[in-house]
Amino acid sequence: MGRSCNLLFNLAVFILLRDHTSLATIPNISTDEATLLALRSHISSHPNNILASYWSSSTPICRWIGITCSSCHHRVTALDVYSMQLHGTIPLHLGNLSFLISLDISDSTFHGGFPEELAHLQRLKLINVTSNNFTGANSSFLSLLPNLRFVYLSSNQFAGKIPTSFSNLTKLGSVENTEKFSQWRDPSRN
Incomplete structure (x- = not known):
């Protein structure tokens, strides 16, 4: 009897530890905060250290300048x-903002390319990176965002x-790209 109780106890501990570990990997507002702090580090x-002043762990993330959270899920x-x-540059961590609907970083001087991890932003409805210094080919990962x-991509250094x-x-509904591609529209959407 003692041996079967011991086995049952060990099984229960294993299940609890396994479930606790898997719970730790579920994205939440802490994941969003870590992601935005990674962006800040990039x-x-x-000017005026605006992000250092307003993006701080001592302030709730939903009060940070430029951040909107859902009242229902309490996520960015x-x-x-x-x-x-x-x-700066866009870190691959940005793909962790799994509730993100709007990404507007226009009129800045971000540079480099887009990380493929942005394909994880399955709820994204708007991306505006107009007037930055992004380079490379237009990222095909955007087509994975249902x-x-x-999509606003104009005034960057994209190729292709x-x-x-x-x-x-x-x-x-709307795609704007560099001047030579700005006339592209899907004819079925007049």
């Missing part, structure tokens, strides 16, 4: 830091054509 300059749904004249409706896979985005 920003090399910003919008990252709108447009016209803040931020200079809810994407608005808008991927044909964008035609799979049934909700897409």
Whole structure:
């Protein structure tokens, strides 16, 4: 009897530890905070240290400047830091903002390319990176975002054509790219 109780106890402890470990990996507001702090660490300059002043662990994340959270899930749904004249790169961690609907980092001097991890932003409806210094080919990962409706990419240093896979985005309403591609529109969406 003692041996079967011991076995049952060990099994219960194993299940509890396994479930506790898996719970730790579920994204939550702490994941969102860590992601935004990673973004802040990739920003090399910003006027008046605006992010250092307003993006701090001592302030609730949903009160940070440029951040909007959903009242229902208490997760970050919008990252709108447009016209803040931020200079830096986009970290792959940004793909962890799994409730993100709006990403607007326009009118800054972000540079480099987009990390493929942004394909994890399955709720994303708007991406605006207008007037930055992004380079490389237009990222085809955008075509993996089923809810994407608005894409603004103009005034960057992108090369190549808008991927044909964008035609799979049934909700897409507006695409703006560099001047030579700005006339692209899906004729079926007049």
